[in-house]
Amino acid sequence: MAAVNRNMFDATVTPDRPHAAQLMALPLNLIAQVVSNVDDAGDLARLCRTCRVLNYMALPQLYRHITLTSYDKIRYRDDQPEGMGSASPFSMGLNAIITRPYASLVRSLTLRGVWRELELEEHARVGRVPDSAMMLNIAVRAAVDQMTELESFSWELNTKMLETVYLGLAKLPKLKALTLRFPSSRHPRPTIVIPPMPHLRYLKITDIDPLCYPDDISTLLWKCRKLRELNLHWSPRMRNEQEPSVMVHDYFRKCIAAKQPLSVRKVGLQNLYALHTEEFNVAIDNGALEEVTILNNCGADLSMNTFVDSTWPTMPKQNLRIKSVRQDAVGRKHAEFIGSFSGLERLYFINATTNPGDDINSPRPLLPATALTPPGSDHPPSETNGSGSYAVAANSPSLQSSMRDLYLNNITLNHAATLRHLLLPARWPLSASAVARLVHASPQLEQLGFATEFSDIESLGLLLPFLRNLVALRLLVPTSPTSETQRAPPSKTARYASKSANMLAKAQSLADVVEVEDEYLIARLSEGLADQQVFHRLKVIGLGRKGFQLGDYYTVPVDEAEQGHERSPTFGLPGSAPPPKSNPPSTLGKRRREDGSSATAPDHTPSSATEEPTPAETEEVLDDPCVHKIFREGRYWRRHVRRVGWDVLQRWEIWGLDKLEL
Template identity: 40%
Template sequence: MLTSSDSIGSESPLSARPASLVQLPLKIIALIVSYIDTAADLARVCSTCRVLNYMAVPLLYETLVLSTGEESPHNQKLPTGGRGSAFATGLNSLVRGNLGPMVHSLTLRGVWKEDTIQRHSNDFVMDRLTILNIAVRAALDKTTRLQEFSWELDIRMLDTVYLGLANLKISALHLRFPSTRGTQPVTVVPVMPHLVALSVTNIDPSLNQDDISTLLCSRKLQDLRMQWSPRMVDSKKPCVRLHDYFKRSTGSSRLRIKKLAFQNLHTETTDDLYRAIDQERIEEVTILNSSSCTFSMIFHNPSANSRHPSPIAKPGFKVMRHDKISRAHCDFLGSMMGLEQIYFVNHDARYYIERPSASPPAIFRRGSVDHDMDTIRVLPNGTSHPSPTFADDPKTQSYLKDNYFTTILSNHGQWLTHLLLSATWHLSTSMIARLVHTCPNLVQLGYATETSSFDTMTLLIPFLRNLVAIRLLVPIYPPNSNSGPPKPVKANTHGLLVPLRSRPLCEVVELDESVHIEKIGLTLGDNEAWGHLKLIGLGWKSYELGEIYAEPLIGSRPPSLPGTPTAQPRVTRRTSTPSGKPLQSTLGKRTRELRSTSNSSLNEHSNGGHPAVHNMDKEMEDAPQETERFVWRRRVRPVGWDVLKHWSIWAMDGSEM
């Protein structure tokens, strides 16, 4: 077995070579180096010794991103990184060096200075664009093991690069079309037989007419994401013809994709999607800022012009993500059965999570409504458009909410594991009870409540035994609704604040994180009822829950929270000899046993609340004289997007496909 050794010091002056440390196999060194995920750290490892350089260089160049801009950054009037272009230097290293076979993912992004319109007046393709595509093609010929390629430059990609990609075994391709009109000829993108994931953004038929219909015919294609230019929606005209993209995907060449995502799609109702996509294989569909009838165009044949009398179960269709509330979408949910994950996109959660110092956004205080045909949608920028009388009626909005809620519970409740509801739907206590009863398999849940009590969370967590993440959304109040945000809580006549659990969520979120940690640690300190919960979100703040521990009480009275002078946590008396009869839980369904803890793992215990008086007296009679009073707590720490991005109810709540 090949091994490597480093050496320090010397055992004797006569020794020409220093003494070696414990020899490690190269596989162990490669495994250790593989856990370094930062390019700067990998670069430092490469400069330490020859063996680590041999192990780290392939990882350093495995993912390569080349960026360009109009001007290079300067520091004290000197260009940062040298006087040469980093973009050109990177391409030159791939073409002339031996680094090409190490690259598995290549991304080209940035701003490329376009030639003036006068230079294009004679329909002549300038040398700058042609030379760039030739240089990229030369680099692609060297990257023989390339699997992922991303073109994010603001200029067109010519057929020279397309043909180079077709010769490689590309499995993931991302294309971004430019936002300016050019005079280059139309390119028919060749088919790539090994393509698995395809993402095309900023599509504008009036500016770029490259034919990508052949590219969609890849036999191994499983993930398709298409984003049209926002100008398509702003024009208020259905200027997108789906036939131009799916004209070759009919009959035996139907798309056998598993994940489908459309954004900014504004088109007429046709049967092109229904004829081009194999509905039995699709698993996940994302429709953002598009026509509400897009779901129906995928799964229902518009030419049949008939509604299904009973819901249809699609064994493969499991995940749905949408950002609009409309009658057409509600009818589609009623025509399907068996969805496991449903996400209603509210806003870009990552923006506010990564900026905790920013003031609370207006979307949480006062939402707005966008009316696209029969659609009601909350805009993240807080603007409003002139709206028809359909959505101005609060009764109509309430009817849509009730219809949505009933449809989700009746058609998909028993299969649901991930559910993110709209922040405009303020669930009542009875609706939360229905949700708990109908959806027993929920793993992640996000919702908003109409009550001003913090106890709504404790109503459902003990009964959802599989729930590991819960997110409480700050309610959004449309401007045309009768009800508005709750008024700020004032102190009473005795100068004491209202208890924390009785305040509205919009006020609880703005409190200091120490108050949240104290409150959550006490409230969720029951291992039997809430031990399975791992993550909790309060508006734009989130906390990770750790282990449960017993904290001894100092003094005659347990500590209380700020603003909650009457709050009393559950107090337990721990004795050296356990009682012969365990205490009864207040829920009447579970019992508790206190066991001695010999390691960091904590004991199981009953639900929160004060134990019965006669049980406490009985325990005190059987206990010895020396007792210790303690309270159960939960370790809590605030987390950011680096943790939340791995949880669906946060990661799916955004405007990105």
């Protein structure tokens, strides 16, 4: 093969003309780079219609990841119905895959939403599948047969996937990820033994209900020898109606019979309402587990879990190598399980609730009530618990305190040396001594989230210098009933005063601080986090539902800094202090030197707090190698801070994994 001329990639596709399109005048490699950063499907479609060159570059990206959404009603855009003159966008998307020669470009296909099935009751009486459901599965099978390079398939429709699609997926040689969602209705459908898909590495099955659609997944699990991540989500109906109809043995019986346990690295179980048996330890190789997620969505009624959930968890006899644990419920048996092994790197206690509107610590945006976007689960409100995941009314404050101490003791003794991510419950407000013990024992922490009393926030400035690797800090508003800062709306006075910086000085709780306008919070964070030696690694900080991203450092004149401090007084954030007029505060985690103390003050310290230091004394302090120079040549250091939303915070695990989802 002849050598390729390098100049070919630097050439343009249009001659040098004064009125030529600016984009097409660029070299091809730069155009390809620009197109590769476009992720909106509408923009990619418009690029494909621009010219042949952009069509050639954007078409593979347009068809790489396809998501088709079905709605139960016609949607309108600018008073025009979607699909006017044709069919729904969902049907036209399937038609494009089947009839056009682009199916080989698809790598990921997601079908979600609501599929309308007419005359369900009549079909249920005679034991027939509705024609609309059957035709849907036939169309999807026709599309799957042509997507020879498909790697990920997700069925999130409210209707059941039939055998015809399963058989088509089993023939795909590169299918590595499969997501299935079972419907919550009880209309007759054929029971299917899901065929093996030996190349799967990721499997997620949601809304499992043995009394609705008991499809057999034992063969699928047995033959998936390359499976590395398994997520199983059961319908909350069984827990709400106290139906212990799940037999764990049925899902893994073929693995148990063949004595071939699954060597999965990640396991997630949600809403599992079943008895624990020793066979579960035989079905999954506990020595290969690295990440475990257990979500129970437990409410306030403990009688629902008395006879079934009390059998979980049990401590395996073999050595564990678990690196990550994520759960939404706490208990003594689980605390003992945490203390039965060591080497944990990530531990997340989920604080999210089933009602995002009541979560004062959640930065997630609220969906509008009229939104037609299909949810991940279309259960009616009666099928989900309205109470928070930590709402256990039967537990007394003393029991909660002992439970917190047991967890913290096991975490500190067994996992502190290796822990990198830690998210603690908001209902456990930690004292300054508890935070100090945790910080001193966990030098590797990179992301940390916890709740603390407002009176202890100032002491964090002495503790954070020990966390040299900390990049994300999340301060939660305490939600414990015994805390003075429990969930309560800000007072009327606080709401009216929130537009004034004086609100910071009058704040009595972290919840009051969160209500302050961003302008004043940013000013205090910019000043309090200006120490480059201590906070140079810190990138993001959260206060309740608010999140702030930290940028580069800059300096301001002394006069401007003092005026800014008068306009926006300090309120005890870590490191926040007035501009020093005498001795700068120490950044080594020690107590500040008190002016006027002859017993402990250095020789260059003034004898009175109101006495100004001489130029020679100030120069001597600035030359101290143990003190960070927070001001130099009449200027003070500050840091760029900006308020960020969920699009940024979700990239950090202490926010992104704080959800009741697998």
